[in-house]
Each structure stands twice: as structure tokens, then as C-alpha cells.
Amino acid sequence: MTTTDRRAPRKAQPGKAQPGKIEEPQGTPARRAALKLLDAVLRQGLPLEAALGAANGLPNPADRGLARAIASEVLRRLPDLDDLIDSATPKPMPDDAKARFALRIALVQALAMGTPAHAAIATALPLVDGGPRRLVHGVFGTLMRGEATLPEPPSLLPEVAERWSLAWGDDAIEQARISLAARPALDLTLADPSATAHWAEQLGATSLMPGHLRLDNADVTGLPGFEEGAWWVQDLSASLPARLLGKGAGTVLDLCAAPGGKTLQLAAAGWQVTAVEMAAKRLGRLSENLARMNLTADLVEADVMQWTPAAPADAVLLDAPCSATGIFRRHPDVLHRVKPRAIADLAAIQAKMLVRAARWVKPGGRLVYAVCSLEPQEGEAVARAFSLPGFAIDPVRVDELPAGLVPTEEGFIRVPPGALAEAGGCDGFFIVRFRRD
Numbered sequence: 225m226t227t228t229d230r231r232a233p234r235k236a237q238p239g240k241a242q243p244g245k246i247e248e249p250q251g252t253p254a255r256r257a258a259l260k261l262l263d264a265v266l267r268q269g270l271p272l273e274a275a276l277g278a279a280n281g282l283p284n285p286a287d288r289g290l291a292r293a294i295a296s297e298v299l300r301r302l303p304d305l306d307d308l309i310d311s312a313t314p315k316p317m318p319d320d321a322k323a324r325f326a327l328r329i330a331l332v333q334a335l336a337m338g339t340p341a342h343a344a345i346a347t348a349l350p351l352v353d354g355g356p357r358r359l360v361h362g363v364f365g366t367l368m369r370g371e372a373t374l375p376e377p378p379s380l381l382p383e384v385a386e387r388w389s390l391a392w393g394d395d396a397i398e399q400a401r402i403s404l405a406a407r408p409a410l411d412l413t414l415a416d417p418s419a420t421a422h423w424a425e426q427l428g429a430t431s432l433m434p435g436h437l438r439l440d441n442a443d444v445t446g447l448p449g450f451e452e453g454a455w456w457v458q459d460l461s462a463s464l465p466a467r468l469l470g471k472g473a474g475t476v477l478d479l480c481a482a483p484g485g486k487t488l489q490l491a492a493a494g495w496q497v498t499a500v501e502m503a504a505k506r507l508g509r510l511s512e513n514l515a516r517m518n519l520t521a522d523l524v525e526a527d528v529m530q531w532t533p534a535a536p537a538d539a540v541l542l543d544a545p546c547s548a549t550g551i552f553r554r555h556p557d558v559l560h561r562v563k564p565r566a567i568a569d570l571a572a573i574q575a576k577m578l579v580r581a582a583r584w585v586k587p588g589g590r591l592v593y594a595v596c597s598l599e600p601q602e603g604e605a606v607a608r609a610f611s612l613p614g615f616a617i618d619p620v621r622v623d624e625l626p627a628g629l630v631p632t633e634e635g636f637i638r639v640p641p642g643a644l645a646e647a648g649g650c651d652g653f654f655i656v657r658f659r660r661d
């Protein structure tokens with residue numbers, strides 16, 4: 225971790241203390257915010273990104289960054305942290321006990337983030353003020369004295385390991401654990417793939433296929449090419465669906481479009497794009513992204529399940545709303561929030577959306593369906609169940625993929641956990657392309 229707070233907790237300054245109010249150690253507000261974030265994800269089922277806006281009104285950006293880093297690290301290591309806590313408590317603490325949250329926050333810092341143990345516990349204890357401070361202090365002390373460690377790589381939540389082991393095999397579980405520990409690289413997509421070598425040199429990046437660059441995480445806005453709109457941030461896997469439609473050949477409907485990585489790709493490839501998105505705020509971001517890149521698309525704020533285009537299109541890309549379990553490396557909250565029931569509900573919506581999208585494809589046109597999900601119910605099962613007359617799978621060719629990825633026997637792209645691990649990995653994805661007679 226790079227965002228740590230190694231400052232020892234400081235006592236309140238004498239002149240500033242308010243009568244009757246116990247001053248908190250410096251650093252506690254960030255831990256309090258981390259607690260709120262974890263509560264929002266684990267108890268309310270909110271995405272961490274959504275909780276970040278709602279849950280912490282911290283004025284200091286460094287504190288906000290620290291709160292987010294602590295919460296993310298807890299989510300990466302939750303099963304292992306809980307095993308440690310359970311090994312040191314006389315009777316099991318409820319999952320949602322504040323004491324358990326405080327211990328998770330203190331332990332993850334001391335054992336995985338390089339925070340000195342005394343600072344980790346001193347800043348976490350106020351989270352249980354008026355409650356079991358002695359218990360929290362005692363459990364933390366026992367574990368520290370016993371030189372407790374967290375396993376590397378972190379363990380997956382048992383229910384996720386079971387689900388993915390059934391879908392992708394035990395080796396994929398090991399790979400998923402390794403990718404959970406690693407910090408994903410920063411991937412960029414170039415507006416002009418023919419300039420890949422030029423930008424790779426400018427940015428000191430590697431490239432896994434034309435139009436793709438990979439570099440260590442960096443301050444994006446400070447990189448060469450940002451201002452002039454030479455590239456945008458997009459995981460390699462997320463760039464594959466739009467690539468399957470090739471160079472612009474008429475009109476394309478980009479359904480469920482924001483924040484617009486695929487809209488940008490399609491517009492840059494010369495398509496006449498209509499981007500449909502129902503979330504107004506996200507559509508605003510798409511519009512800003514287009515402006516920075518100096519690209520154009522018709523933007524429609526609408527629910528794909530209600531909206532109908534004025535005319536069919538030469539191509540339709542449906543990047544359907546999904547569980548997003550494929551992006552667990554950057555967003556470990558998905559591992560905890562996404563339950564089998566939600567996956568089944570999403571799969572039902574995706575199947576309906578795909579049929580709707582298909583009706584808007586001109587004869588001779590193509591349809592791409594994609595989800596950033598590692599759940600076969602949302603990917604393979606939706607593709608196999610799709611049976612509109614006149615449509616057939618247009619199998620993906622190996623030369624359309626980065627070296628190391630191959631299409632499945634059915635012609636799908638399935639990016640499982642651990643794909644391209646030696647090159648730095650990529651998000652889990654499912655993609656299928658159909659052609660209409």
C-alpha cells in the first residue's frame with residue numbers, strides 16, 4: 225500500500241480541548257470514515273464507489289484517500305481478518321458488531337499496510353467508545369503478541385471460491401487470489417491505434433495489442449497525451465467488445481454506454497454512434513469524455529427497456545448492466561455485495577435486453593453482447609439461450625485477441641481469473657458477437 229498513515233496519534237492540544245469532550249487521536253476521522261464505508265458495503269450492500277460520495281464528508285483529501293485505502297484493503301482480506309479475530313475471541317463476535325469492524329480496521333493496517341501497531345489500535349479504539357474497548361484492545365494485543373500474519377495471497381470468500389471453482393476450476397481460484405493481492409496496472413486505449421509505438425515510447429508503456437498501452441499506475445491527468453485526447457483509461461478486456469465491430473461502417477447503437485469507454489472507441493473508429501444511457505449523471509461524464517477526446521456521438525438519456533430507436537443500425541453493442549464481478553481486482557466490494565439471487569435477477573434482465581437490442585440490428589449487421597462478469601449465468605448462459613431467428617454466432621478469431629487469449633470452442637471470448645497474468649492480468653469479461661442474416 226502506498227497510502228498509509230504512519231503518524232503516531234497525537235494528543236489534543238491543551239488550549240483546544242472542549243470541556244466534557246474527549247479529544248480523538250489525530251487520524252481517527254479517517255478510520256471513522258473507513259468504518260462508514262465498510263458499513264455501507266457490507267451491511268447496506270452499496271458499491272464502495274457510491275459509498276465514497278455518501279459516507280464521508282472528510283475535508284482533507286489525504287484522510288479521504290486513507291479511509292478508502294483502509295476500506296479497500298479490509299474488503300480484499302475480510303475472510304482472513306475474520307479468521308484471525310475469531311481465533312482470539314473467547315466467543316464469536318457477531319458479523320456486524322462494531323468491535324469486529326474496529327478490529328478489522330486496526331489489524332489490516334498493522335498487518336498489511338505498514339502502520340505501526342500502536343497507531344493502528346489507538347486510532348481505531350475511539351470507534352468503539354462507550355462499548356467494548358477493552359475487548360478490542362485485548363484481542364488486538366493478543367494477536368500482535370502472537371505475531372499474527374495474514375496469508376499471501378489473500379483468501380477468497382468461501383461462497384465466491386465455491387462458485388468460481390465450479391465455473392472455472394481450482395486453478396482459477398488460485399489465480400483470482402493472486403490477482404486480488406496485486407495492484408492492477410493502468411491500461412490506456414489509444415484513439416489512433418496506428419500510433420501505438422509512438423505513445424508506448426512517450427509513456428514508457430508496454431502494449432499487448434495495437435491501440436493498447438499498459439503502464440504502472442500513475443497520475444493520469446499529468447501524463448503526455450491526456451490534454452490532447454490521445455488516449456483514455458480502459459482495461460484491456462473492456463476494450464475488446466468494441467474492437468469486435470472493427471472500423472466504422474455506418475451506424476452503431478451503443479447501449480448502456482456510460483462512462484463511455486466503448487463509445488469513444490466506436491467514435492474514434494469512424495462509426496456514427498448513438499449512445500444510450502439511463503443514468504443522467506453518468507451520461508454527463510460520457511459527454512465530458514467525448515469533449516476531451518474531441519469525438520462526437522448522439523447522446524440519449526433513456527432506459528433501453530423502454531426506448532426504441534428511430535431506425536435499425538448497422539451494428540449494436542450491448543454492454544449490459546451486470547454483477548461486475550470481473551472487476552474485483554479494482555473493486556473488491558463486488559465479492560461481498562453480489563449474491564446468487566442478484567446474479568439470477570441480472571441474468572433475466574440481460575436476456576430480455578439482448579432480445580430487444582437484437583431487433584434493432586439491420587439485416588447483415590452485427591450485434592455484440594458483453595458483461596464484465598465472472599458468472600457464467602450472465603455470460604455463456606445468456607448467449608446460449610439467445611435464439612432469435614436470423615441470428616447466428618459470428619465466432620471471434622484468435623487474431624482479434626491479444627496474444628495469450630483464445631476464443632472458446634463456441635467462438636465466445638471468456639476472460640477468466642488469471643488471464644494474461646504474466647503480462648499483469650486483466651478484468652474478467654464475457655463477450656459474444658452475432659451476425660444477422
Ligand SMILES: C[S@@+](CC[C@H](N)C(=O)[O-])C[C@H]1O[C@@H](n2cnc3c(N)ncnc32)[C@H](O)[C@@H]1O
Nearest residue numbers: 480481482483484485486502503527528543545
Ligand atoms: C457496464 S456499465 C457500461 C460501461 C460502458 N459501456 C463503458 O464502456 O464505459 C452499464 C451501464 O448501463 C447503465 N444502465 C443500466 N441499466 C440500463 C437501462 N435499462 N437502460 C440504459 N442504461 C442502463 C448503467 O447506468 C451503467 O452506466
